[in-house]
Amino acid sequence: MRNFYLLLFLLCTFTAIAQNQTGSVRGVTKTGDGTPAEYINILLKGTSKGAVTKSKGEFEITNVTPGQYILVASFVGLNSVELAIDVRAGETTVVPDITFQEDASQLNEIVITGERSYQNEISSLASKSSAPLKDIPQAVSYVTKELIQDQKAFRFTDIVKNISGVTQESITGDLTIRGFGTGSNVMINGLRISKGWTPTLISNLERVEVIKGANSALYGYSDPGGTMNSVTKKPLDVSLQAISISAGSFSTMRAEGDFTGPLNESKTLLYRVNIAYQDAGSFRDLQERKDILVAPSVSFVPNQKTRIDLDLIYSSIDGRVDRGQPLMGAYEGKSLLYSTPISLIATYANSYNKEQGLSFLGSLNHKFNQNISFNTSFITYSYDRDYLEHRVNNAYAPDGEGNQRPTLVEMRLQRGTQRTTNFNMMSYFNFDVNTGPVKHMVLIGYDFAQQGTPAGTWQTSLAGNYRNAANTRALGSYNPANSSQYLLDADGNPVPNMPNFDLANPNYIPQDISTYFTTTAERDQTLYYTNGIYIQDQLKFGKLQMMLGLRKEFYADFENYKKDDEKKVTQTALIPRVGLVYSLTKNINLYSTYVEGFQPQTASIIGDPDIYGGPFDPLTSNMIEFGGKSDWFNNRLSITTAVYRIEQNNILISANDTSNPDLLEQRGQEVSKGVEVDINGRLLPNLTISANYSYNNITITKSDDPELVGTGKEFAPHNMGGAWLRYNISRGILDGVGIALGGHFVTEQTTAQYADLILPGYTVYDAALFYKIEKVRLSLNINNVTDETYWIGRGRSSVTVNPGAPRNFLFSVGYTF
Numbered sequence: 146m147r148n149f150y151l152l153l154f155l156l157c158t159f160t161a162i163a164q165n166q167t168g169s170v171r172g173v174t175k176t177g178d179g180t181p182a183e184y185i186n187i188l189l190k191g192t193s194k195g196a197v198t199k200s201k202g203e204f205e206i207t208n209v210t211p212g213q214y215i216l217v218a219s220f221v222g223l224n225s226v227e228l229a230i231d232v233r234a235g236e237t238t239v240v241p242d243i244t245f246q247e248d249a250s251q252l253n254e255i256v257i258t259g260e261r262s263y264q265n266e267i268s269s270l271a272s273k274s275s276a277p278l279k280d281i282p283q284a285v286s287y288v289t290k291e292l293i294q295d296q297k298a299f300r301f302t303d304i305v306k307n308i309s310g311v312t313q314e315s316i317t318g319d320l321t322i323r324g325f326g327t328g329s330n331v332m333i334n335g336l337r338i339s340k341g342w343t344p345t346l347i348s349n350l351e352r353v354e355v356i357k358g359a360n361s362a363l364y365g366y367s368d369p370g371g372t373m374n375s376v377t378k379k380p381l382d383v384s385l386q387a388i389s390i391s392a393g394s395f396s397t398m399r400a401e402g403d404f405t406g407p408l409n410e411s412k413t414l415l416y417r418v419n420i421a422y423q424d425a426g427s428f429r430d431l432q433e434r435k436d437i438l439v440a441p442s443v444s445f446v447p448n449q450k451t452r453i454d455l456d457l458i459y460s461s462i463d464g465r466v467d468r469g470q471p472l473m474g475a476y477e478g479k480s481l482l483y484s485t486p487i488s489l490i491a492t493y494a495n496s497y498n499k500e501q502g503l504s505f506l507g508s509l510n511h512k513f514n515q516n517i518s519f520n521t522s523f524i525t526y527s528y529d530r531d532y533l534e535h536r537v538n539n540a541y542a543p544d545g546e547g548n549q550r551p552t553l554v555e556m557r558l559q560r561g562t563q564r565t566t567n568f569n570m571m572s573y574f575n576f577d578v579n580t581g582p583v584k585h586m587v588l589i590g591y592d593f594a595q596q597g598t599p600a601g602t603w604q605t606s607l608a609g610n611y612r613n614a615a616n617t618r619a620l621g622s623y624n625p626a627n628s629s630q631y632l633l634d635a636d637g638n639p640v641p642n643m644p645n646f647d648l649a650n651p652n653y654i655p656q657d658i659s660t661y662f663t664t665t666a667e668r669d670q671t672l673y674y675t676n677g678i679y680i681q682d683q684l685k686f687g688k689l690q691m692m693l694g695l696r697k698e699f700y701a702d703f704e705n706y707k708k709d710d711e712k713k714v715t716q717t718a719l720i721p722r723v724g725l726v727y728s729l730t731k732n733i734n735l736y737s738t739y740v741e742g743f744q745p746q747t748a749s750i751i752g753d754p755d756i757y758g759g760p761f762d763p764l765t766s767n768m769i770e771f772g773g774k775s776d777w778f779n780n781r782l783s784i785t786t787a788v789y790r791i792e793q794n795n796i797l798i799s800a801n802d803t804s805n806p807d808l809l810e811q812r813g814q815e816v817s818k819g820v821e822v823d824i825n826g827r828l829l830p831n832l833t834i835s836a837n838y839s840y841n842n843i844t845i846t847k848s849d850d851p852e853l854v855g856t857g858k859e860f861a862p863h864n865m866g867g868a869w870l871r872y873n874i875s876r877g878i879l880d881g882v883g884i885a886l887g888g889h890f891v892t893e894q895t896t897a898q899y900a901d902l903i904l905p906g907y908t909v910y911d912a913a914l915f916y917k918i919e920k921v922r923l924s925l926n927i928n929n930v931t932d933e934t935y936w937i938g939r940g941r942s943s944v945t946v947n948p949g950a951p952r953n954f955l956f957s958v959g960y961t962f
Contacts (some may be wrong), residue, residue, distance in 0.1 A: 168232040170206040172240035173199050174218055180262055180827070182220070182245055184383045190227075191213040197383060200917070201875075218243050220383070221801045263292045263869075264783055264826040270335045270374045271356050272692070273363060273520075274575055274586050276683060279774045282692050282724025282736040284357040284787040286311075286823050290350060290378070292835050295871060295885060295913060297391065297926045298954050299423060299436075300344040300452035301353070301373075301397065306867050306889040308355050309821040309837035310371070314860055314938040316429075316467045316947050318344035322355065322370030323791060324681075324817045324843035324861040328744070330366065332374040333458070334506060336524040337366065339592055341500050342532075345460040348401050348421035349375045349440035357821070358768040358791060359742025362694040362722035365592060365677045367744045369766035370817070377456055377506075380415030380444040381405045386962050393926075393955030395427045396433075399662040408443075415444040428950050430490045431653060434464030450513075456506040463659040466534050469940015469947045472902075473648050474541045474551030481902060482936060484648075487948035489572040491537045491554055491646040495655035499531045516577040523570035530563040535643070535656060538610070539943045542645040545637035547625035554944055558661060561604030563668070567798045569594040588694075595674040602668040602705075607661060611639045619662035626681055673702040673745070681722070688729075692746040694722035694737075700745050716763060718743040733775040742766035742793075761809075766793040782826035782834075791817040794847075813847030822866075831873045857895060860938050862906070865891040869911075883915035894941065896946070904946065907935035922959040929953065 170189070181202030188195040189206065192214070196204040211234045219225040226243050271281045277733045278285050285752040286308045288298075298304045302318055305311045310323045311952040318340075322329045332339045347353070352376045361367040384406030391399035421438040442456040471491040473484035508522035535556055542553035573590025609619030612632040619642045623631060632640040638852045646652075681694035700716040724738035744764040772787035785787050819841035827833050843858040867889025874882045892906040932952040940946050 153949065166211075166234050167208045168208060168211055168234055169237045170216065170230060170232060170240065171237055172204055172243060174202045174204070174243045174245065176245050182243075184381070184385055185218070185243075186217075186219050186383055188217045188219070190217050192787075200919075206736050216240060218245070220245070220381075262825070262827045263289050264781070265289055265354075266783075268354050269830055270332070270354055270360075270372070272681070272683065273335075273573055273588055273590065274681075274683065276586060278783075279734050279776065280683070280690060280726055282690075282726050282738040282784055283740070284770065284772055284789075284821060284823075286355045286357065286785070286821075286837070287352050287825075288835075289352045289825075293347065293350065293353075293871065295915075295924075296869065296887075296911070297464045297913075297957060299346055299348070299421075301347060302344055304347075304353060304723075307835055307837065307869065308353075309823050309866070310357065310819065310839040310841060311355060312862065312891065312938065313454060313867060314861075314947070315940060316344060316469060319938075320373070321861065322368065322373070322879065323357065323607055323789070323819060323839075324815075324841050324858055325368060325370030325791070325793060325796075327370065327373060328368045330368075332364075332372060333504065333524060334377060334456075334508070334522065335364075335374060336506065336522060336569045336571065337364065337566050338504065338526040338569065339528065341460075341462070341502055341528055342466065342498065342530060343462055343464070343500065345462065345502065346421045346423065346436050346438040347375070348403075348438055349377050349419035349458065351378045358738075358770060358789065359505045359740050359766050361698070361718075361742045361744075362696045362740060363679060363722045365675055365682070365696065365698045365700075365720075366594070366744055367742050368744065369768070369791055371766070375444070377458070378403070378405075378417060378419060379454060380417040380442055382407050382412045382415055382446075387959060389922075389957055389959035391955050391957040394953035395426040395428060397423070397955065399425075399955075399957075400424045409880050413445060414446050415446065417442045417444075423774075428488055428953075429467055429495070429948075430488050430651075431465055431492060431494060432463065432467055432490070436463075437461040450511060451512045452508075454506075454508045456504070458502070458504040458506070458636070460500075460502045460909060462498070462500040465492065465496050466532070466536070468492075468536050468942050469945030470936075471537055471554055471646070471648055471940075471942070471945045474549050474944075481906075482904070482946065483683060487934065487951075488650060489648070491535075491556070491648070491651075491945070492653070493535045493656045494653045496532065496534050497532065500527045503527050503863075520575070521570070521572040524567070526567040528565045528567075531659070532559065532561065532563070534559040535648065537942045537944055541944070542641065543623050543625070543627065543639065545628060545633060545639065547623065550638075552649040553647055554609060555641065556643045556646050558607050558643055558663065560606075560658065560659060561668075562602045564599055565596065565603050566599060567594070567596050582686060584685040585853075586685075588679075588681040588683075590680075591676070591678050593674070593676040595672070597672040598668060598670055600667075600670050603665060604668060605663050605665040605756065607642050607659075608664045609642055609662065610661070612642055616640075633756075641764065670701070670706045672706050673700070673743075675700040678840060688727055690726035690728075692722065692724035694725075696720040696722075698743060702745065716745060718763075720782070729773075732777065732780075733769075733773060735773050737771045738769070740768050740770075742768075761797060762885070764793065764795045764797070767792060768792075778827065782824070782828060785821075785823045788822045789817075789819055793817070794844075812845065812853075813849065815843055816842040817841060828870075831875055833871045833873075834868065836866070836868035838864075859895050860904075862892045862894045871913075871915075873915075881917045883913075883917070885911075885913040885915070887911045891937070894938070902946075904936045904938070907933055907937065907949070909933050909949065920961045922957075922961070924957045924959075926955045926957075927952070928955075 174185045185198040187204045196206050198204045209232045216228045265287045288304045288307045301701045357371040359367045360372045387403045389401045400422045402420045408414040419440040423436045426433045439459045445453040472481045504526045506524045512518045538555035539558040540555045541549035571592040576586045585921040617910045623639045677698040679696035684691045698718045704712045725735045768791045770789040774785050794814050797809045821839040824836040843861045845853045869887035871885040888910040890908040894904040896902045910930045911928045916923045935949045936946050937949045938947045
């Protein structure tokens with residue numbers, strides 16, 4: 146036994162001697178706004194000694210042989226930091242705090258993971274250059290993944306409340322920006338594709354950006370109110386895995402995974418895989434839905450000058466289309482809005498909507514030297530939809546005398562398939578040059594985009610609304626003057642081809658569509674392509690900057706594509722962009738800008754002309770904007786203000802045709818004027834904020850109907866805004882606890898429905914609790930704390946509206962390893 150104690154004594158002695166012969170290195174890393182930088186690689190150059198920073202940015206390297214070293218701190222997307230240090234035996238070398246700045250020269254910016262602020266400083270979409278947001282003469286709003294995570298947002302419709310001037314118009318995801326609809330296209334990493342019928346999951350996104358006003362000088366096709374862009378997460382050179390499971394109201398179950406790291410020792414080959422699944426019900430009847438997202442990506446970074454990224458995004462949706470809460474045609478109450486419960490939907494249980502989307506993206510970024518770089522990227526996208534929908538037909542059922550029965554709505558059948566394909570690529574050079582005292586950031590590029598509807602898709606619909614007297618075929622709308630031609634029930638009312646939906650006594654029992662008189666037609670094949678060349682120069686002379694841009698757009702569409710009378714239609718446009726930025730102080734920039742928008746409105750973009758109508762004139766727009774961008778509290782807080790005027794011509798709106806609810810018509814001109822404010826960042830080291838406010842007044846200034854001229858546009862509230870604040874406790878027994886409070890408001894909206902029904906204004910409050918200990922993160926989110934009843938916009942019918950969700954909660958558990 147004495148030998149054992151002797152051996153133990155000698156082992157401890159030699160260990161202590163060995164430790165006295167080595168030293169250690171300790172320090173803290175931070176980002177530019179003072180936030181602890183998590184998952185930073187720390188390495189002693191020329192050795193295998195290193196560490197990865199923890200959640201508070203701390204690191205320690207032990208058992209280091211005494212001597213002089215170069216300590217390297219690095220992370221993809223951040224400028225590396227090198228420090229000379231001296232390690233002494235038996236001592237701990239404490240290095241000064243290491244502060245990182247984001248590398249704005251990269252095409253696909255990669256933001257460090259961990260709990261940062263809600264602030265973002267760069268956007269490649271706004272100028273296709275490395276210029277910081279502060280130097281861009283145009284308002285850019287954004288939502289970072291940190292805010293998305295804190296609010297437990299899962300779809301685009303969950304985050305728009307955080308962006309000034311953006312509203313959700315319908316349950317299925319239609320949005321407006323500065324009063325204008327966002328159209329049928331979205332952007333992923335600056336590449337345009339057509340959007341699906343309902344919004345997909347967003348677990349693979351680094352952030353969402355909105356560039357306000359038309360951006361046609363850089364991208365051609367552009368919505369006048371603004372462009373929404375999704376920036377995907379990119380692989381990191383540090384191994385990191387995170388999983389999260391959530392459960393909450395409406396039988397919601399969620400699971401997410403985010404896995405990233407190097408695939409080889411040299412860390413030149415990186416990977417990332419984001420997966421997400423949600424199985425959730427709703428406060429709305431028959432709105433159970435299953436969502437799947439799988440998004441793997443690979444990056445090749447052979448050196449600091451070159452980066453290649455490949456991304457695959459697969460999404461799947463299995464649910465039903467929600468066209469809103471149907472209202473009664475007459476109601477003896479305080480408002481028609483209360484004539485039916487907000488849960489009511491006019492459909493049947495055998496309706497379904499299945500969507501699949503598959504995107505493949507690639508990008509190459511190469512820096513030839515400090516002054517010249519080249520970027521090229523592409524996306525291929527295919528979208529497939531299979532659906533059976535029983536839906537309202539924009540009209541109430543008539544009685545035998547032709548008077549509407551306010552508790553019965555006509556119904557319509559849609560059964561079919563839909564497929565859309567997209568290809569989009571862009572390539573451009575960036576040149577940084579000087580001409581005397583003037584600095585130039587020159588951009589020269591070329592874009593190509595193509596979209597089509599291939600052969601083989603079809604749609605079955607009702608052959609008519611009512612049955613003939615012999616019950617052998619369907620007739621159109623009911624005409625009481627010819628009642629003898631229609632099949633009548635025992636009360637003398639016309640018998641519909643498809644049963645009417647009873648709002649007072651709803652019945653969701655599946656319907657046998659084989660009993661209807663229907664017609665089936667193949668969808669028309671469509672194709673359009675567009676390409677453009679552009680040049681832009683951002684000049685800087687002292688405190689003054691000027692942005693000058695010009696694009697030549699070439700658009701081609703095929704009428705009656707692949708038919709005997711096929712005709713190619715071409716359009717061209719010359720699109721300018723002019724902007725000024727003046728640095729009033731080190732922290733405050735003032736700017737002004739003028740941009741124009743161009744948007745063809747042809748069958749290839751809008752859809753089947755037999756359904757949607759047309760042909761239509763191209764949509765054109767222009768915008769004048771003035772504003773200011775400023776940084777406060779040592780760049781921890783950013784504030785953007787903007788004043789704007791947008792003029793849009795040839796707008797498409799619903800024709801409110803009872804025989805064809807999807808039919809569109811063209812309105813002459815609308816003018817939108819407004820003010821916006823966005824605030825993002827940190828008020829205090831532990832207090833983070835995202836806040837916004839907007840005032841918008843959009844007026845119809847030209848129309849074939851003179852009574853509309855001078856009136857306000859429908860579903861365009863004058864005032865809206867919101868805020869979300871999070872406070873983290875970092876010491877004491879509550880260390881790791883966080884609390885967040887938020888809310889958003891929207892003032893009343895006109896609807897152009899039911900003799901100008903008004904949707905009342907509303908304010909909704911949200912809250913969240915967080916607790917993080919080591920690798921585990923717990924959160925509880927409560928939305929609509931006061932259980933407000935409210936309506937956010939239109940339904941997808943002239944007899945429906947879009948209700949907001951009542952009080953609900955979500956509890957989540959996350960683990961990082």
